Amino acid sequence: MIGYANPKRFLDLTRPIPPWFFGVSSTLLAIGLYLALFVVPPERQQGDAVRIMFVHVPAAWIGMGAYALMAVCSIWALVNRHPLADIAAREAAPLGALFTGLALITGSLWGKPMWGTYWAWDARLTSFLLLFFLYLGYIAIWNVTEDETRAARGAAILAIVGAVNLPIIKFSVDWWNTLHQGESIFRSGGPVIATVFLWPLFIMLAAYTTLFAALWIVRVRTAILRRTVRTRVSAGFGR
Amino acid sequence: MMNFLAMGGYGQFVWAAYAASALGLAAATVLTLSAYFRVVRQLSQLPREGEKPLA
Numbered sequence: 622m623i624g625y626a627n628p629k630r631f632l633d634l635t636r637p638i639p640p641w642f643f644g645v646s647s648t649l650l651a652i653g654l655y656l657a658l659f660v661v662p663p664e665r666q667q668g669d670a671v672r673i674m675f676v677h678v679p680a681a682w683i684g685m686g687a688y689a690l691m692a693v694c695s696i697w698a699l700v701n702r703h704p705l706a707d708i709a710a711r712e713a714a715p716l717g718a719l720f721t722g723l724a725l726i727t728g729s730l731w732g733k734p735m736w737g738t739y740w741a742w743d744a745r746l747t748s749f750l751l752l753f754f755l756y757l758g759y760i761a762i763w764n765v766t767e768d769e770t771r772a773a774r775g776a777a778i779l780a781i782v783g784a785v786n787l788p789i790i791k792f793s794v795d796w797w798n799t800l801h802q803g804e805s806i807f808r809s810g811g812p813v814i815a816t817v818f819l820w821p822l823f824i825m826l827a828a829y830t831t832l833f834a835a836l837w838i839v840r841v842r843t844a845i846l847r848r849t850v851r852t853r854v855s856a857g858f859g860r
Numbered sequence: 861m862m863n864f865l866a867m868g869g870y871g872q873f874v875w876a877a878y879a880a881s882a883l884g885l886a887a888a889t890v891l892t893l894s895a896y897f898r899v900v901r902q903l904s905q906l907p908r909e910g911e912k913p914l915a
């Protein structure tokens with residue numbers, strides 16, 4: 622595992638991956654959007670507003686997944702002091718913040734017609750907003766701390782401590798009385814939503830996941846190459 | 861067509877959610893790829909290691 626984390630080896634190994642992932646993601650997005658907008662029938666209680674679920678749930682899934690990835694990379698960075706681990710965590714943050722922001726926006730657009738309000742200080746919504754602020758804090762640490770080693774350590778600690786929020790988000794609907802509906806997909810006993818909604822949702826989940834993976838790999842590659850440029854320029858190999 | 865756009869009376873919410881998602885994902889893709897190709901271009905303009913430094 623650590624052998625694969627050599628930046629040069631990482632660049633060689635990941636070179637062919639992003640085009641494939643972008644291709645798979647685009648195909649899945651096209652299929653998922655077609656099913657979500659043209660094939661899925663209006664839901665009995667939510668009507669056509671249920672279609673928002675197909676862009677809301679995948680964004681929320683990636684928002685949480687990216688943070689988990691960031692936390693794992695941060696542990697790896699603190700334990701092994703491997704520079705690639707810091708880069709991997711840092712490059713996941715802006716993407717995670719974007720997907721979390723999209724989940725909050727699309728969630729509030731679903732909430733207005735269903736709950737009568739764009740926002741409520743409900744346990745699920747509040748813990749998810751906290752996730753968004755954790756991303757912003759993490760990005761801010763990297764941007765305001767001049768010493769890169771100190772920035773990496775501070776950001777890694779925040780990422781690891783903030784990971785406590787992930788189970789809180791997941792189980793908030795079970796632990797507290799929330800406006801947000803209970804777990805309906807990834808729950809013990811299986812999903813409770815009808816198959817006609819489930820398949821398009823899984824396709825959109827796969828589309829968002831492959832898109833995130835492609836963007837993340839490209840961002841890590843960019844960061845490594847940028848470091849190479851800086852090293853070569855400072856060594857006098859350029860302007 | 862109008863019925864499809866109206867989305868059973870929820871059109872403004874459904875289309876706003878899809879537009880925000882499309883905008884966010886498109887912006888992330890364009891910014892990520894443009895940054896990547898910019899640094900690849902910069903790197904290609906620098907002499908390779910082992911070549912004589914410019915200064």
